[in-house]
Amino acid sequence: xxxxxxxxxxxxxxxxxxxxxxxxxxxxxxxxxxxxxxxxxxxxxxxxxxxxxxxxxxxxxxxxxxxxxxxxxxxxxxxxxxxxxxxxxxxxxxxxxxxxxxxxxxxxxxxxxxxxxxxxxxxxxxxxxxxxxxxxxxxxxxxxxxxxxxxxxxxxxxxxxxxxxxxxxxxxxxxxxxxxxxxxxxxxxxxxxxxxxxxxxxxxxxxxxxxxxxxxxxxxxxxxxxxxxxxxxxxxxxxxxxxxxxxxxxxxxxxxxxxxxxxxxxxxxxxxxxx
Amino acid sequence: xxxxxxxxxxxxxxxxxxxxxxxxxxxxxxxxxxxxxxxxxxxxxxxxxxxxxxxxxxxxxxxxxxxxxxxxxxxxxxxxxxxxxxxxxxxxxxxxxxxxxxxxxxxxxxxxxxxxxxxxxxxxxxxxxxxxxxxxxxxxxxxxxxxxxxxxxxxxxxxxxxxxxxxxxxxxxxxxxxxxxxxxxx
Numbered sequence: 001x002x003x004x005x006x007x008x009x010x011x012x013x014x015x016x017x018x019x020x021x022x023x024x025x026x027x028x029x030x031x032x033x034x035x036x037x038x039x040x041x042x043x044x045x046x047x048x049x050x051x052x053x054x055x056x057x058x059x060x061x062x063x064x065x066x067x068x069x070x071x072x073x074x075x076x077x078x079x080x081x082x083x084x085x086x087x088x089x090x091x092x093x094x095x096x097x098x099x100x101x102x103x104x105x106x107x108x109x110x111x112x113x114x115x116x117x118x119x120x121x122x123x124x125x126x127x128x129x130x131x132x133x134x135x136x137x138x139x140x141x142x143x144x145x146x147x148x149x150x151x152x153x154x155x156x157x158x159x160x161x162x163x164x165x166x167x168x169x170x171x172x173x174x175x176x177x178x179x180x181x182x183x184x185x186x187x188x189x190x191x192x193x194x195x196x197x198x199x200x201x202x203x204x205x206x207x208x209x210x211x212x213x214x215x216x217x218x219x220x221x222x223x224x225x226x227x228x229x230x231x232x233x234x235x236x237x238x239x240x241x242x243x244x245x246x247x248x249x250x251x252x253x254x255x256x257x258x259x260x261x262x263x264x265x266x267x268x269x270x271x272x273x274x275x
Numbered sequence: 276x277x278x279x280x281x282x283x284x285x286x287x288x289x290x291x292x293x294x295x296x297x298x299x300x301x302x303x304x305x306x307x308x309x310x311x312x313x314x315x316x317x318x319x320x321x322x323x324x325x326x327x328x329x330x331x332x333x334x335x336x337x338x339x340x341x342x343x344x345x346x347x348x349x350x351x352x353x354x355x356x357x358x359x360x361x362x363x364x365x366x367x368x369x370x371x372x373x374x375x376x377x378x379x380x381x382x383x384x385x386x387x388x389x390x391x392x393x394x395x396x397x398x399x400x401x402x403x404x405x406x407x408x409x410x411x412x413x414x415x416x417x418x419x420x421x422x423x424x425x426x427x428x429x430x431x432x433x434x435x436x437x438x439x440x441x442x443x444x445x446x447x448x449x450x451x452x453x454x455x456x457x458x459x460x461x
Binding site for chain 2: 043
C-alpha cells in the first residue's frame with residue numbers, strides 16, 4: 001500500500017516534470033483508483049507553476065502589435081462563438097427528441113427479425129421454384145480494387161477532408177515535399193512524398209505519427225510504418241492504430257528499428273504537417 | 276457580487292478582453308519570454324494562450340483558484356506543450372544558454388506571487404543538480420533523455436533528482452496535502 005503510494009507520487013512528479021509514456025500513464029491511472037483522493041490533485045502542477053514564475057522578470061511589457069493581434073483574434077473568436085450559438089438555436093426540434101431506452105429498441109429489433117424469418121419462410125415455401133431456374137442470379141462482376149492513388153483521389157474529392165503540406169522540422173533540414181490528406185469522419189487518409197530518401201528496409205523504417213488533441217499530446221498515435229525503396233513519388237495509406245479525435249499534427253520520423261518503435265526519440269524527424 | 280473578468284469573458288462580454296489583457300498580459304508575456312526559444316515563438320504562444328483563456332473562461336471557479344492562478348496555469352500548460360511538441364535536436368550551444376542559471380536579485384526582477392517568491396527560496400535549498408534539472412525540465416521543457424544526454428548523467432538519476440526536487444519544493448510551499456487550498460496568490 002505504502003509502496004504503491006510512493007510510486008504514485010513518483011509518477012505524479014514525473015508527469016509534471018517530463019510527461020508520461022503510455023505505459024506510465026496507464027500505471028498512474030490504476031494507482032489513482034487505489035487513491036481516489038489524488039485523482040484531481042493539482043499540487044504538482046502548482047509547484048511547477050511557482051517554479052516557472054520564480055525570479056520572473058516582468059519588466060518587459062507586451063509589444064503593442066501583439067496586443068493588437070490578440071484584440072483582432074478576440075473579435076474573430078467571439079464572432080465565431082456567436083455564430084455557433086445562432087446555429088444551435090436553429091437546430092430542428094427533433095434533435096431534442098428524448099432518447100429511447102435500449103429495451104424500446106429491442107422490441108422493434110425482435111419484430112424486425114421475426115419479419116425477416118417470416119419472409120424467408122414464405123419465399124422458400126410459396127415461390128415457384130421454376131422461376132428460380134428461369135431467373136438465375138446475375139453474376140456479379142467483382143469491382144477491381146482501387147489503387148492507393150485512386151483511393152487518395154477519391155478522398156480528395158470528399159467534403160470532410162483536410163489537406164496539409166509537409167514542412168521540414170528545421171530550417172536546415174532537407175526539403176521534403178508532399179502532403180497529407182485526412183478525413184476524420186471516415187478515419188481514412190494518405191500521405192504523399194516526392195523526395196523522401198530511400199532507406200535500407202532491413203535496418204530502418206519510416207514511421208508516421210498523428211498528434212491528436214483528444215489524446216495526451218506527449219503520446220502521439222502511431223500512424224503506421226512504411227519503407228521507401230525507390231526515388232520519386234510515393235503514396236501510403238495511413239494506418240492509425242487508434243481512433244483519431246481531432247488531429248493537430250502529422251509527423252514522419254526515420255527509425256532505426258525496421259519494425260517501428262512505440263515511442264520515438266524524434267531524432268530522425270523528417271517532416272511535419274500542422275493542422 | 277461583481278463578476279470576475281473571466282466570468283464576463285465566458286458570458287461573451289468583449290469589453291472584458293481589454294481588461295484581461297491589461298491585467299494578465301504582462302505576466303503571460305513574461306512567462307512566454309522565459310519559456311520560448313525566441314521572441315517570434317513567444318508571440319505565437321501568447322496568442323494561443325489568450326485563445327485558450329477565452330475558451331476555458333467558463334471553467335473558472337473563484338472558490339478553487341484566483342484568476343491569476345487559473346490564467347497562469349493555462350499559460351504554463353500551453354507553453355510546456357509547445358516546448359515538448361517542438362521536436363528540437365539541441366546542439367551543445369543551445370544547451371549552454373539553457374544551462375545558465377537564471378539571474379537573481381536584479382533590481383528589475385519583480386515577484387509576481389507569494390508562492391513564486393517561496394519557490395525561489397525553496398529552489399535555493401535544493402542541491403545544485405536538482406535545481407538545474409528542475410529548471411531544464413519545468414521551465415525549459417526538456418525531456419529526461421535530453422537532460423541525461425546534456426548533463427552526461429544516467430536517466431534514472433535525472434528522474435530521481437527531478438522527483439526529489441519537485442517534492443521538496445512542493446513541501447516547502449505547503450502543497451504536500453492534496454486537500455490543501457490550491458492557490459498561487461497574485
